[in-house]
Amino acid sequence: MLLSLTVLPSLQATAQEQGRVQPYLLSVRRLYENLEYERALEQLSRAKRLSSGKEEDVLLSLYEGAILADLGRVEESEAAFKAALFVRPEAKLPVLVSPKVEERFEAVRRQVKQKLEAVARGQADAPVQVPPPEAPPTPVPDAPHAPALAPEAFVARTSSGQGRRTGAWLPATIGGGLLVGGGVCYLLARAEHSKLRGSDAGLATREDVKRSASRGKRYQWMGVGLAGAGVVGLGVSAGVYLLGRPSQARTLGVDVSTDGTSAFVQGRWP
Template sequence: MKLRIVLGLVLMLASPAWSQPSASTASDFERRMAAAARAYEDLDYEHALGEFEGASVLARDDGERARVAIYRGLVLGDLRRRQESLAAFRAGLMLRPDARLPVKVSPKVARDFENVRREVQRELARNPRPPSDAPRAVPDAKLAQTPAPALVPSAGAEAEVRTSRSTQVLPLALLGASAVLGGVGGYFGLKSRGNVSDARAAAFYSDRQAHLDSARGQALAANVLLGAAVTAAAGAAITWFLADRTPSPRAEVSP
């Protein structure tokens, strides 16, 4: 009984349905490509793109992947999605630089395809790609180089250096913020004065009131910004003074 079970399993594994999965994958790929080509000929571009997406998953080598990419470029070109079409052409030609257009297309799409081919050929001439079946060299592991103990500064010295750098940057940042805030505040102040002048010259009460309301809001914004600018400038002066009074850190290295 056990011998019959083992013999049945061996025959099942040796049958074509179990021993030739690659043939099934190839036939599925060709079926998806044929369906996509029919949809493309029927001008059903969205259906064609969906079939090409499925075919790209089933593609087994660079040649099949290049076919899918170039066909997608044709469909996208007919849909006037030119940048996507050029990207698809480039992807296909990078895999197969000698590929040709599978069907007759409009002169504009054919011209785009040939332009992309020339760009790819120039790029490959500068940086040739290794064959897809070429063995890839594994880079040697680099030994970690431990510096000599005498050249390694202590953690406290590194922290002091970082603190010193931050205290030098902070005053400059505050001073820059003060300049920006002062400039914006001055702009709003000028706008407020202009609205006051317009209100004095206005002939109608409604116009005069509108100018005065704008002037009040702009004056408030100018006062807030100028106050912030003064505060930032004061902070810059204080931090700069404190940084100057702090002794400069020195990293001592023991022999």
């Protein structure tokens, strides 16, 4: 009787405390799914004051890490994940997160496991190998000042049509292809026409004759359209080529001079 009177009240108090945390967890989950991260953190801070055990602490830390990760607070998120994983290394996130957050969580889990394995082997205080600092770069002496250039230092000659001439092949190729396609369509139209005039055996019914005539007309219009587009393409190619013919060379002159303290640049455009 005395034992039951002593233990039962403590069990009831623990159950009441656990029941007080659960509504906050439900609220946090709902706020997280609605992307209300700041309010979810407020609810977490209230729930932490009512936590009654390690399991609830782990769950609260996992929620906190996920929310902070979505807020972009990476270091705080990893600290919350570590607080949960050091207590329960196999814990899983209680909510569905993005692949990026999931990958970061698993990376923290690997770090925690390595640390725990090192502690188990007695290597927790092993010195960390720090790479030697890189040698500072050797200063490069300043290059001596270049002597002043005499007037009429250089003359550049440009040809404006060279680039246009090299680009004339593209419309020519397209135009030629369109002409070939027009020729093929014309031959198909003539074939259908020959079937109609020669009473082909495949034209057994009136519907067959109508379909053959429709195909011939379609091939004919397609041939005319492709041939016209091909002629246009060839005309564009010829125009580009003619406009890009090399003309009289243009001269670009630049003069550079100095009086010992300043530099002067002058020139003329074509």
